[in-house]
Amino acid sequence: MPSLLTLGNLSLGVISIVLAFNNNTGMATLLVFVAILLDGADGWAARKLHVQSEFGKVLDSLSDMITFGAAPAFILYEAAFHELSPALGLGITILFPVCGALRLARFNVENGIKQYFVGLPIPTAGGLLALLSFFKDDIPVIVLLAASLLLSLLMISSIRYPGFRNFHPSRRTIWVVLLILLILSGGGFLFEKQLYELLFAPLFLYVAYGFMTYMVHGFSDNRKNK
Template sequence: MSPNPSDPSSDFQDSDLDALAAPVRKPRKGLYVLPNLFTLAALFGGFYAIVMAMNGRYENAAIGIFCAMVLDSLDGRVARMTGTQSAFGEQMDSLSDMVSFGAAPALVAYEWALKDLGKLGWIAAFVYCACAALRLARFNTNIGVIDKRFFQGLPSPAAAALVAGSLWLAVDAGWTVESHPWLSFAMVGITLYAGLTMVTNAPFYSFKDFSLKRSVPFALLVALVLLIALVSSHPPIALFALFCCYSVSGYAEYARRKWKGRHASLIATSTDEPDEAGLHG
């Protein structure tokens, strides 16, 4: 028999009645500090690059963009490893990417080599910035309908590294726009190529299936050691060459798929179209 709350001899106390009547409180939704701290650090790298370019310190500007790229690659991994993913973090990451890999490279390139070309210079910088925005918007809307092993178009950090790497290489070699006027036109070509490649359908390998917990062949570890040694020997040349190769790898993969008669585009606009099999997990 259940106890009667009105019976004085009952085991029910006033505090028990208050506890039953009190509404259940939902857990408070907060913001995770650790992954957002990496995102803010990446945002600072892009902002730092803009400030350095405004002060004529272009080598520091290029280094700031590369540091932002490294930090941006860590925030998502840290969030997944610690179980701190959030919708806020995803939006924050996109806004940070737009500054660090959209606006910053365009403004740095404009300050260094494009502003003396007049309309051609600022148009090239704007095309890059606009393509970065389009690429990020497309990435956010196609997350659920795309093969996660590949990026659709050149990822914005790699595009920024291509622009910043070319600038860093020229500055390290002691080249200036005044002594080498062709640098301005070369930067126009690199900026337009990086920007337009971001909005192509070419598949670029994402490295998302690479796991630190998975066993790998011994030869791969040796290759990583050689890569680290190569980059550390002369970062401007090595990084620029590395991202040049990566920026054309997507077109090579696209041509390979076409040659084999396979579906070359990664985009899927609907989950029930027959030729989109394999794109939906």
């Protein structure tokens, strides 16, 4: 079952790329967020069923690379970067999945289970990058380029982000997640703008929290060393 959820994640990533290629970046973005839920569900299912394995870990990383690395980069490229010079548009687009691959590789070789993530997790970075495509008419392209660059660098940074590895959802929580999947699917058609604005806020706050915490700790350490 966990591997089926992981393959579902991968499948949504591929479909998202196809939709973006056909200028349906809104639905492509929605599928990235459905995949985020599946990405969380496969890890939970593996722990619950005691079937964690190296095979599942590698398969999960490969799926994440497509769904949260390649797909969001392609979505934003189609939405905002395709008219830029190839050196700039393609360069920034390629950098994101490259940094995502480095982030996943580092995660796979980490020893032990930590209570935090080192570097911005790729599902968060990918979800936020895909969401930026929705605001392409409201945000200058130079800001979108800077945001893509920042998210890429945050993934390979040493900044610590809160982890949820001790989160053990109940059966009721699983049903709530399934309900959220249905709401996301329907909301994407009926209330597209409101839905994406709602999704943007928690992701942005998560990214900002890690960055600001890092800055505060760095400032405190510098004061202590003086």
